[in-house]
Amino acid sequence: MSVKHAISRGLELGRSFFQLGLLKSGGRVVAKLRAERFRVGPSVRTVQPQAFLPSRYRYYRTSLRGLAAQLQSGGFRRRFSGGSPRNRAVFLAFGLGVGLIEQQLEDDRRSAATCQEIQAVFRKKKFHSPLKPFTSSGYKLEDYIIGNQIGKGSNAAVYEATARFAQPKEREEVSSPVQVKVDEEKIQEVRSPACCSLRNFPLAIKMLWNFGAGSSSEAILKSMSQELVPAGPLALKQEKEQITLDGYFGILPKRVSAHPNVIRVYRAFTADVPLLPGAQEEYPDVLPARLNPAGLGNNRTLFLVMKNYPCSLQQYLQESAPSPRHGSLMVLQLLEGVDHLCRQGVAHRDLKSDNVLLEFDSDGCPRLVITDFGCSLTQSDSSLQLPFNSMWVSRGGNASLMAPEVATAAPGVRVVIDYSKADAWAVGAISYEIFGQQNPFYRAVGLQSTTYQEKQLPPLPSEVPADVQLVIRLLLRRNPDKRPSARVAANMLHLSIWGRRALASQDSAGMRKLADWLLCQSAVVLLKGFGGSGGNGVKAELQRSFLSSLELEDLRAAVGFLFYGREQRHACILSA
Numbered sequence: 001m002s003v004k005h006a007i008s009r010g011l012e013l014g015r016s017f018f019q020l021g022l023l024k025s026g027g028r029v030v031a032k033l034r035a036e037r038f039r040v041g042p043s044v045r046t047v048q049p050q051a052f053l054p055s056r057y058r059y060y061r062t063s064l065r066g067l068a069a070q071l072q073s074g075g076f077r078r079r080f081s082g083g084s085p086r087n088r089a090v091f092l093a094f095g096l097g098v099g100l101i102e103q104q105l106e107d108d109r110r111s112a113a114t115c116q117e118i119q120a121v122f123r124k125k126k127f128h129s130p131l132k133p134f135t136s137s138g139y140k141l142e143d144y145i146i147g148n149q150i151g152k153g154s155n156a157a158v159y160e161a162t163a164r165f166a167q168p169k170e171r172e173e174v175s176s177p178v179q180v181k182v183d184e185e186k187i188q189e190v191r192s193p194a195c196c197s198l199r200n201f202p203l204a205i206k207m208l209w210n211f212g213a214g215s216s217s218e219a220i221l222k223s224m225s226q227e228l229v230p231a232g233p234l235a236l237k238q239e240k241e242q243i244t245l246d247g248y249f250g251i252l253p254k255r256v257s258a259h260p261n262v263i264r265v266y267r268a269f270t271a272d273v274p275l276l277p278g279a280q281e282e283y284p285d286v287l288p289a290r291l292n293p294a295g296l297g298n299n300r301t302l303f304l305v306m307k308n309y310p311c312s313l314q315q316y317l318q319e320s321a322p323s324p325r326h327g328s329l330m331v332l333q334l335l336e337g338v339d340h341l342c343r344q345g346v347a348h349r350d351l352k353s354d355n356v357l358l359e360f361d362s363d364g365c366p367r368l369v370i371t372d373f374g375c376s377l378t379q380s381d382s383s384l385q386l387p388f389n390s391m392w393v394s395r396g397g398n399a400s401l402m403a404p405e406v407a408t409a410a411p412g413v414r415v416v417i418d419y420s421k422a423d424a425w426a427v428g429a430i431s432y433e434i435f436g437q438q439n440p441f442y443r444a445v446g447l448q449s450t451t452y453q454e455k456q457l458p459p460l461p462s463e464v465p466a467d468v469q470l471v472i473r474l475l476l477r478r479n480p481d482k483r484p485s486a487r488v489a490a491n492m493l494h495l496s497i498w499g500r501r502a503l504a505s506q507d508s509a510g511m512r513k514l515a516d517w518l519l520c521q522s523a524v525v526l527l528k529g530f531g532g533s534g535g536n537g538v539k540a541e542l543q544r545s546f547l548s549s550l551e552l553e554d555l556r557a558a559v560g561f562l563f564y565g566r567e568q569r570h571a572c573i574l575s576a
């Protein structure tokens with residue numbers, strides 16, 4: 001080896017820590033760790049962008065630390081510092097290389113610390129649900145005035161409602177205890193325009209249909225317990241809460257903390273099934289015999305009280321085509337919601353556009369909220385691994401939007417379904433609808449999650465930003481190991497939407513500039529929050545979610561994927 005060659009080798013070793021992601025060919029990231037002569041590691045490693053993912057990344061970091069120690073060891077120094085000028089030059093070059101490793105590691109430590117500090121500041125700022133209609137009441141159906149039906153699914157009917165005790169005098173005087181017989185004209189007047197309806201009925205009550213759960217409160221709560229996943233700490237009456245804590249019902253699911261993109265259930269209680277508008281016509285079979293002699297339903301059921309949203313995502317998309325910018329923010333909100341659930345050990349398992357509700361912030365930006373947790377999986381150890389030892393174990397709802405690893409699982413001894421990236425896959429599929437396309441996994445396009453090939457996915461409209469297209473493509477990867485998590489995908493969109501300049505001014509290696517940008521970003525978000533300008537808008541909520549979830553390794557993975565996508569696009573342009 002010539003001295004010149006050795007020097008360049010030494011520098012290369014020093015830089016290799018971050019060069020892992022720099023040298024790419026043919027869409028693959030090729031990391032070179034060459035140290036043949038000094039037997040410090042394998043000659044060449046070829047890695048996919050997953051090399052940026054935590055475990056491997058830690059492996060490289062550890063091996064490089066070892067390498068640095070080895071290079072600094074006495075024996076090594078003796079071998080090269082003495083002897084010929086060529087060996088001394090090689091040693092000096094390695095010394096410089098090691099210095100670079102150390103510097104990079106130090107940068108890395110500082111960037112990680114910056115992320116931790118920012119995260120701590122934003123974690124303290126808990127999200128509080130904006131609607132506070134209750135003090136200590138609202139645990140009985142009689143506490144509400146119920147208006148028209150606003151939605152219906154296969155398990156429940158949803159009605160607009162308002163808290164009786166929150167109403168002015170004349171409302172309280174309405175005679176019927178449950179469904180107030182406001183005459184038809186009056187309801188029409190209230191419901192149109194929609195904003196007046198929401199003002200008069202700011203709440204929505206979901207009445208679940210009870211077929212087989214029996215009529216005792218305990219049995220109902222136990223059988224429909226997944227619906228309580230988004231319930232707030234005061235949602236259940238204290239005695240019920242106590243019983244659930246004491247384990248009388250068996251294990252009730254964990255509940256997720258409040259998040260701007262996840263529905264909040266304010267109250268949950270059981271009550272006798274009432275005869276609500278449209279019941280006889282629309283769901284006679286699920287009524288109890290008391291209301292319909294031919295009905296099969298039980299006498300009591302579960303009621304959930306939530307905020308009343310103007311429409312579902314599906315209804316909104318039937319009428320409107322969001323701009324590419326709003327579309328990107330909508331996909332990002334779904335990812336933030338899914339990441340929040342994942343972190344708390346919850347998989348929704350039934351994500352689809354009618355299980356997402358929509359309202360607008362003061363700037364007219366759509367705010368999305370994930371709802372309907374009836375099929376959700378909650379794991380106390382947060383692992384999201386479901387033992388799948390029998391065909392009777394439920395995989396979740398809506399088979400069309402089941403991620404490939406869930407849809408193709410076959411029951412067996414020691415078989416486990418990993419749901420940690422399943423909802424993220426569904427977000428990829430719903431994103432097509434957000435950008436005005438048919439969902440590729442519904443009948444019109446006809447792909448099946450069990451069999452599709454990634455190259456069969458239809459192209460997205462050209463006005464969809466390239467990075468957003470990349471995120472959607474990656475989310476729909478068949479292999480969950482090659483699919484980014486919701487957190488990493490969300491980070492990619494945050495960086496693409498707000499951090500373009502910071503991203504442009506660096507390579508995939510150095511995180512320092514990105515850390516500086518994050519600090520500036522945090523300051524801006526905090527100042528805006530204090531100043532009250534835009535603190536409650538979708539944009540501010542998203543930025544707070546991003547900053548409160550900062551982990552260096554997720555950020556690095558997002559940067560790695562973005563660079564990988566850009567590299568691929570570049571290669572495509574060159575080859576065209």
Ligand SMILES: Nc1ncnc2c1ncn2[C@@H]1O[C@H](COP(=O)(O)OP(=O)(O)OP(=O)(O)O)[C@@H](O)[C@H]1O
Nearest residue numbers: 151152153154155156158204307308309312354372
């Ligand atoms: N809080 C709410 N505000 C406004 N509309 C709502 C609300 N909750 C539900 N809806 C409407 O009611 C419909 C049915 O609600 P939901 O999906 O919870 O019922 P479900 O029977 O559990 O559905 P599925 O068939 O998916 O199991 C929704 O698609 C939506 O249109």
